Amino acid sequence: MNKIGVLICLRPETDVAAEFKKAKELGCECCQVTVWDMSLYTEEKAAELLAASKAYDIEISTLWAGWSGPKEWNFTGGPSTLGIVPAAYRMQRTEEILQGVDFAVRLGVSRVATHAGFLPENMNDPQYRDVLAALRYIAKTCQKKGVNFLFETGQETPVTLLRYIEAIGYDNVGINMDTANLILYGKANSADAITVFGKYVMDTHIKDGLYPTDGCALGKEVKVGEGMANIPEVAKRLQAVGYTGNYIIEREISGEQQTKDIIETLDYLKKILR
Numbered sequence: 001m002n003k004i005g006v007l008i009c010l011r012p013e014t015d016v017a018a019e020f021k022k023a024k025e026l027g028c029e030c031c032q033v034t035v036w037d038m039s040l041y042t043e044e045k046a047a048e049l050l051a052a053s054k055a056y057d058i059e060i061s062t063l064w065a066g067w068s069g070p071k072e073w074n075f076t077g078g079p080s081t082l083g084i085v086p087a088a089y090r091m092q093r094t095e096e097i098l099q100g101v102d103f104a105v106r107l108g109v110s111r112v113a114t115h116a117g118f119l120p121e122n123m124n125d126p127q128y129r130d131v132l133a134a135l136r137y138i139a140k141t142c143q144k145k146g147v148n149f150l151f152e153t154g155q156e157t158p159v160t161l162l163r164y165i166e167a168i169g170y171d172n173v174g175i176n177m178d179t180a181n182l183i184l185y186g187k188a189n190s191a192d193a194i195t196v197f198g199k200y201v202m203d204t205h206i207k208d209g210l211y212p213t214d215g216c217a218l219g220k221e222v223k224v225g226e227g228m229a230n231i232p233e234v235a236k237r238l239q240a241v242g243y244t245g246n247y248i249i250e251r252e253i254s255g256e257q258q259t260k261d262i263i264e265t266l267d268y269l270k271k272i273l274r
Contacts, residue, residue: 003059003246004269005030006262007205010040010049020052026259027266030059030246032113032203036066041099046106061246062111062150062176062203065100067093076216082155083117084134085127094134101138101147111202112142113150113176121160132167139170148172150202154181158188158196165200175200177238178250179229180207184219191233198241205250206231206269221252224265235272247273 005028008019023031033049035041053060069089070081084090084097097114104112116135120128142149149172151161165173175197182188194201208227212219224231235247247269251261 002244002273003029003061004249004266004273005032005058005061005246006249007032007034007064009034009036010045011037012040016045016048017052017055020056020058023058024056026263028058030061030248032062032064032205032248033060033107033109034064034066035100035103038068038096038099041103043106046103049107059246060107060109061248062113063100063104063107063109064152064176065097065104065112065114067096067114069093074217075212078155079118083115085117085119085131087127087130090130090134094138097138098141101142101145101149104147105145110146111148111150111174111176113152113203115152115155116164117155119156119160119164121157123163132164135164136168136170139168139173143170143172148174148202150174150176152176152181152205153178153193154185154187156187158182158193162197162200165197173200174202176203176205177201178205178207179231179234180205180209180221180227180250183211183228184209184221186212186219190229191237194234194237194241198237198243201238201241201243201245203245204238204247206247206265207250207252223251223261224249224268231268232272235269 008031072081084093139149179190182190208224208229209221210219249265251258
């Protein structure tokens, strides 16, 4: 049975036990752990996460591995700042993602996800082969360590993502499907995207949003059920292709409203899935 959970962001100030306790009290069964600060990839933090996971019976399904440097989540600065696509940051970020892989191994977690960036769609683009080579290196290293490497959807069309997975050529490469990002970036209808790459989906971010109405800015994220992601149809199509992974709720706001929206989304998903 698919489990339902949330994202837990690991920061220097994070009270790990408190975050897992909160997830349990909300009714979660699993989580993804997101890390943007590579200094936290320590044995001590791994032990802390494992102890909290065991104490509150919350499975860590995926480590979401961030990277250093500038980040512009838009259509203007995004292509030159995000992921491993920009040549200026590619080598450093490749190594940082692999630090995340080593940390996942310490946690006994078999999936590592990240945003690779605005992957070149044109195979004749001068960057295409270099980006592909970096991704193959990451995937091959992951394979040696028993880890699956997951692309988070958003910055590329489903066909482009499928092309890269096929070109990488390793069977440990998959997708962390963010149901809103496909819409926020104006790349695809979330449910229809499953027709293209559904068999590669290994984990999710359950999120909702609206299409862009400004050529330079992403669409707006909204509470699940208020956007265009059509989560019931997404779940139906994932189940049809044999998806056995988890449903991880992401709500990119903070405070009491975030908690309220997560609780409502948990109830919403339970009605859909069970």
